[in-house]
Amino acid sequence: MNAPEIQVEVAPGLALFVPHARRVGVHPLGVDGVSTLGHVIESLGVPLTEVGALVVDGREVPPGHIPAHGESVAVRPVRRPQRVPGAPLRFLLDVHxxxxxxxxxxLGVDTAYESTDIGDPALAARSAAEKRVLLSRDRGLLRRRELWAGAYVYSTSPDDQLHDVLDRFAPALRPWTRCTACNGLLKEATKDEVADQLKGGTQKSYDVFAQCAECGRAYWKGAHHEQLEAIVARALAEFA
Incomplete structure (x- = not known):
């Protein structure tokens, strides 16, 4: 008797996760009658964070479905914009x-970030404890069961990464309201309040300041402001 198998087709947007031989068309895949469909699809290399629907013989099934011999499975990507129920939309990013x-x-998006490598278990635990969407390029990390929610970052280019996250999740944008160093909220500050952080040229040239309510860091329209304004303008033009 032949071993049981299913027929699997992976959507083009998810093809990068699977072996080259399976990237186009429908391909057979052996099943054991015990493993869930979610486990089977992850064994191909596709993180479930990237799967929007699993369709078996024309009907959508949960990842816990046990695939049976002869079933046809379509693996579809997440729909955009992706809604994450259960908590305000906020993110956790890994060290990379x-x-x-x-x-x-x-852009004012609530974003936690670990500047040191605290390890996959700790990152997944923080995602669950704080109900944050974990963004990572580590497929293994995105497969951890304790993860609350996650998403794969497809590009290595910061411009493309930002565009992808904004397109996928459509977070509310509130530019210039968060500290880029610690994620704390910014408040208006007088020159006297931040004087200990200002060098001579800055003292003379600038009069408008903000300060982080968490770490105390001072902000003003300095040498890199035009570059930052360009990033904000592009994001607002497309996603606001």
Whole structure:
């Protein structure tokens, strides 16, 4: 008797996760009658965070479905914008996504970031404890069961990463309201309140300041302001 198998088709947007031979068309895949469909799809390399629907013989099934011999399975990507129920939309980024974290904070998006490698279990636990969507390029991390919610970051370019996250989750944008260093909220500050952080040229040239309510860092329209304004303008033009 032949071993049981199913027929699987992976959507083009998820093809990068599977072996080259399975990236186009329908392909057979052996099943054991015990493992869930979610486990089977993850064994192909596709994190379930990237799966929007599992369709078996024309009907959508949960990841816990036990696939039976002869079933046809379509693996579809998440629909955009993706809604994350159960908590205000906020993010947690792993150690490799520091630039993306700063840009999300620049846009006023609640973004926690670990600047040191605290390990996959700790990251997944924090995601669950704080109900944050974990963003990562680590497929293994995104497969951890204790994870509350997650998403794969498809590009290595910060510009493309930011565009993808904003397109996928459509977070509310409130530029210039968060500290890019610690994610704290900014408040207006007088020159006297931040004087200990200002050098001579800054003391003379600037009069408008903000300060982080958490870490105390001072902000003003300095040498990099035009570059940051351009990032904000592009995001607002497309996603606000």
């Amino acid at each position: 996504l520091g630039t993306l974290a700063r840009r999300l904070r620049l």
